[in-house]
Amino acid sequence: xxxxxxxxxxxxxxxxxxxxxxxxxxxxxxxxxxxxxxxxxxxxxxxxxxxxxxxxxxxxxxxxxxxxxxxxxxxxxxxxxxxxxxxxxxxxxxxxxxxxxxxxxxxxxxxxxxxxxxxxxxxxxxxxxxxxxxxxxxxxxxxxxxxxxxxxxxxxxxxxxxxxxxxxxxxxxxxxxxxxxxxxxxxxxxxxxxxxxxxxxxxxxxxxxxxxxxxxxxxxxxxxxxxxxxxxxxxxxxxxxxxxxxxxxxxxxxxxxxxxxxxxxxxxxxxxxxxxxxxxxxxxxxxxxxxxxxxxxxxxxxxxxxxxxxxxxxxxxxxx
Amino acid sequence: xxxxxxxxxxxxxxxxxxxxxxxxxxxxxxxxxxxxxxxxxxxxxxxxxxxxxxxxxxxxxxxxxxxxxxxxxxxxxxxxxxxxxxxxxxxxxxxxxxxxxxxxxxxxxxxxxxxxxxxxxxxxxxxxxxxxxxxxxxxxxxxxxxxxxxxxxxxxxxxxxxxxxxxxxxxxxxxxxxxxxxxxxxxxxxxxxxxxxxxxxxxxxxxxxxxxxxxxxxxxxxxxxxxxxxxxxxxxxxxxxxxxxxxxxxxxxxxxxxxxxxxxxxxxxxxxxxxxxxxxxxxxxxxxxxxxxxxxxxxxxxxxxxxxxxxxxxxxxxxxxxxxxxxxxxxxxxxxxxx
Numbered sequence: 209x210x211x212x213x214x215x216x217x218x219x220x221x222x223x224x225x226x227x228x229x230x231x232x233x234x235x236x237x238x239x240x241x242x243x244x245x246x247x248x249x250x251x252x253x254x255x256x257x258x259x260x261x262x263x264x265x266x267x268x269x270x271x272x273x274x275x276x277x278x279x280x281x282x283x284x285x286x287x288x289x290x291x292x293x294x295x296x297x298x299x300x301x302x303x304x305x306x307x308x309x310x311x312x313x314x315x316x317x318x319x320x321x322x323x324x325x326x327x328x329x330x331x332x333x334x335x336x337x338x339x340x341x342x343x344x345x346x347x348x349x350x351x352x353x354x355x356x357x358x359x360x361x362x363x364x365x366x367x368x369x370x371x372x373x374x375x376x377x378x379x380x381x382x383x384x385x386x387x388x389x390x391x392x393x394x395x396x397x398x399x400x401x402x403x404x405x406x407x408x409x410x411x412x413x414x415x416x417x418x419x420x421x422x423x424x425x426x427x428x429x430x431x432x433x434x435x436x437x438x439x440x441x442x443x444x445x446x447x448x449x450x451x452x453x454x455x456x457x458x459x460x461x462x463x464x465x466x467x468x469x470x471x472x473x474x475x476x477x478x479x480x481x482x483x484x485x486x487x488x489x490x491x492x493x494x495x496x497x498x499x500x501x502x503x504x505x506x507x508x509x510x511x512x513x514x515x516x517x518x519x520x521x522x523x524x525x526x527x528x
Numbered sequence: 529x530x531x532x533x534x535x536x537x538x539x540x541x542x543x544x545x546x547x548x549x550x551x552x553x554x555x556x557x558x559x560x561x562x563x564x565x566x567x568x569x570x571x572x573x574x575x576x577x578x579x580x581x582x583x584x585x586x587x588x589x590x591x592x593x594x595x596x597x598x599x600x601x602x603x604x605x606x607x608x609x610x611x612x613x614x615x616x617x618x619x620x621x622x623x624x625x626x627x628x629x630x631x632x633x634x635x636x637x638x639x640x641x642x643x644x645x646x647x648x649x650x651x652x653x654x655x656x657x658x659x660x661x662x663x664x665x666x667x668x669x670x671x672x673x674x675x676x677x678x679x680x681x682x683x684x685x686x687x688x689x690x691x692x693x694x695x696x697x698x699x700x701x702x703x704x705x706x707x708x709x710x711x712x713x714x715x716x717x718x719x720x721x722x723x724x725x726x727x728x729x730x731x732x733x734x735x736x737x738x739x740x741x742x743x744x745x746x747x748x749x750x751x752x753x754x755x756x757x758x759x760x761x762x763x764x765x766x767x768x769x770x771x772x773x774x775x776x777x778x779x780x781x782x783x784x785x786x787x788x789x790x791x792x793x794x795x796x797x798x799x800x801x802x803x804x805x806x807x808x809x810x811x812x813x814x815x816x817x818x819x820x821x822x823x824x825x826x827x828x829x830x831x832x833x834x835x836x837x838x839x840x841x842x843x844x845x846x847x848x849x850x851x852x853x854x855x856x857x858x859x860x861x862x863x864x865x866x867x
Contacts, residue, residue: 254555272832351736357823358830382736385817385826389735396731494591499552506553527562 232262235462235469236284238274239266243487243497244411244478248313248456249288250501251512252476256469258527259520271295278307278459285462286473289313292453293360293437308463310456310473316480317451319410320361322423324348325398329421337424338372338446341405345378348405352381353393355407360437365407367436367444368425379405394418409452411480416488425449468517475515482508530582531573545584557582601728609732616739619746622684623738627819630680635672639663646850650857658853662846671821671843678810678820678847685742685806689750690799697757697795698783707758714751722748722812730816741813745806752801760794761787793863800855807848821847 235256239249249266256262267284269277274287275295290313292298301307324335332347334340341348352374355362362383369381384390390406391414397404398418405423408414425448432447456473463470482504490500505512506528513521536545573579577590588596630638639660646659666675700707726744733740764787772786788795814822821843828837 250555258559272830276832353736356826356830358827383817384735385813385823386815389730389816392730393735396734493552494595495552496554498555502553502555502558505558527558 232256232260232466232469234265235262235286235466236265236267237286237288238269238277238284240274240289241268241270243413243490243500244313244483245289246497247483247486247490247500247504248476248478250497251504252286252288252456252473254501254505255472255476255512255516255520255524259516259523260469260472261523262466262469272297275301278457282306282459282461285459285466286310287457290455290457291318292455298455298457305460307457307459310458310463310470311475311477313454313456313476314411314478314480314483318454319480320364320449320452321408321410321420322405322425323394323408323420324403324405324423325401326419326421327401328403335423336421338426341423342372342374342377342379347403348379349403350378350380351405352379353390353404353406354381354383355390356384356386359387361407361409363439364433364436364449366439368446371436371444371446411478411484411487413484413487413491416484416486417491472516472520479511482511530579532575532580532583536584541584545586547585601731605731612732616733616743619684619688619742620737620739622688623681623742626680626684627677627738630676631673635667638676639667646854649854649861651861652857655853655857659850662850666843666846669839671824671840674819674821674824674840675843675847678807678822678844681741681745681810681813681818681820682803682806682847682851685745685749686799686803688742689746689753689802689806692746693750693753693798693802694757694795697754697798698761698788700754700758701761701787710754714754717747718751722809726812726816735816738818741816741818744816745809745813748809749802749806752805753795753798756794756798756801757791760791760798763794764790793859796855796859796862800852800859803851803855804848807844807851810844 237249237252239246253264253266256264265284267274269284269287271291271294274284275290275297277283278287279297279301287307290298298307302309322338324341328348329336332340332344334344335347352365352369354365354369365381369375369379374381384393390408391412394404394406394408394414395418396402408420414420426446427448428450429445429447430450432445433450435441436444436447456476458470458473486500486504489495489503490497493499495503509528516524536542577588577593580587581589633641642663643656643660647653647656650656663672663675666672696710700710722744725747726740729740729743733743768786768790769782772782777785810818810820811822811825814820814826821840824836824840825844827833828835828840
């Protein structure tokens with residue numbers, strides 16, 4: 209045991225009498241820097257603090273930094289909403305037994321799509337399939353909006369666009385510099401009723417607020433998709449996107465130290481629909497993440513009441 | 529109950545305030561609602577918009593202010609676009625042209641051409657050798673294409689900065705009023721985080737247009753050339769101007785024959801700084817889809833690929849050394865020829 213964790217232990221000991229439940233100590237949760245990540249961490253923080261009497265610290269973080277921090281320092285205890293495809297180091301850590309998956313962050317996992325706005329498909333039904341778009345590139349503006357460098361989907365999209373011969377069919381592949389401009393371009397195009405053809409993922413507010421049609425790429429083929437994901441693999445083919453795993457992860461040490469808190473986190477799984485509509489509400493009302501957490505706790509009680517123990521539920525009594 | 533209820537109750541404004549309608553509730557309110565505690569005098573919140581809104585819903589929240597700004601901007605956006613879009617369109621053409629030129633010309637023409645430019649500017653074989661070794665190194669580690677994209681963007685943006693900045697600087701040096709008006713704007717451009725003026729630009733122009741990052745780079749990098757042109761002309765010796773007056777020179781003759789030549793060392797120092805600052809914007813510009821070495825730096829940051837980040841960062845440093853040395857050498861030649 210190193211000096212730091214001894215110190216943490218001493219601190220935990222000092223805190224114990226103050227906590228409502230004597231058996232929950234300090235918990236640190238890595239919060240991702242996007243909306244659903246914030247909601248996820250916020251709900252965990254609230255339930256752990258108010259229901260279980262834990263002393264929760266939120267650590268603002270992001271995918272790669274949080275997993276690197278766990279790998280090097282075994283901290284923070286919990287990573288809320290880790291997108292596994294963007295954090296290959298997670299699988300190594302899980303194999304070594306350093307971290308355990310507590311739960312899926314979303315009931316159906318994350319979804320990845322090629323999208324066109326619904327008003328385009330109403331006019332031109334053929335745009336609902338990738339084949340139809342390749343035959344009519346001018347109807348979607350002659351451009352495919354693809355992921356920035358450094359995102360996992362960049363490789364898949366590059367492979368798929370090569371397999372469909374997008375450039376040959378007259379579709380320019382535009383690589384955005386960041387997810388922000390990609391999302392802004394979607395919103396701007398939809399507001400102006402312009403043609404648009406883009407990659408995007410869910411649950412996100414863009415999918416919750418606007419009506420997009422999921423372009424049919426083709427059936428999902430595990431081998432082909434694995435090859436498409438790998439920049440070294442040259443035999444690209446056509447395969448749809450599977451649901452991407454998004455998990456709530458805890459360190460093995462934490463799971464042993466705080467079994468009750470671990471049990472709660474094992475239950476935290478948001479239904480995709482609920483998360484998408486919550487995120488749409490968040491952007492429409494210009495609400496803070498804090499307020500979105502409260503909104504979720506108030507409106508979706510039957511979802512989260514199944515996550516907590518009876519004892520914790522009793523502590524939460526009277527709040528809603 | 530909110531802290532400032534008494535103000536509105538006391539003034540008889542309760543009816544005007546109306547009922548609370550909005551659905552948002554903060555965590556703090558939620559917890560307070562259960563405990564039923566009233567806030568002590570010690571914890572009295574500042575009468576800010578949000579806290580007054582709690583007492584009287586007719587008062588807008590702070591997010592109403594930011595939301596109002598946004599809506600106001602969106603309302604004038606379309607008319608603003610009609611004016612700004614055609615004016616800035618040439619920038620997109622320049623950037624597209626320069627990018628495709630730098631990428632289509634094969635390396636065995638491009639590298640000698642660049643070295644020739646270096647020689648003409650500096651007349652120094654040692655510098656040519658240094659630049660050659662840097663460029664060949666970048667090409668050797670497969671960063672040639674990215675480095676050329678970055679160079680193309682910097683050439684176009686710095687050129688436009690000089691084209692606009694020098695006349696603005698000259699105008700400032702001739703009018704104290706104009707100087708007083710422009711200096712705060714220059715201060716603001718230098719201190720405002722570049723992300724802040726990227727946001728309205730994203731609203732105004734399509735994010736697929738290169739002018740988006742072009743404008744961001746120019747706004748940031750134009751400042752030194754304006755400042756130093758202004759300063760250089762103002763620093764021209766009063767006696768020299770007097771002599772020029774004594775010869776009966778017109779204002780135009782004085783400007784081109786006396787002031788600008790004497791201010792040239794300062795103006796060149798400004799150009800040097802402008803080029804350096806446009807290079808500094810390369811990474812931020814990559815966030816709005818600028819190609820070049822910045823893309824690799826971003827990839828390094830996003831995936832914590834230490835090596836990718838370090839090598840592309842080194843590439844930017846090498847480009848910076850090249851551009852700095854060449855412009856400094858040109859500056860030194862201007863200085864010696866002036867004496």
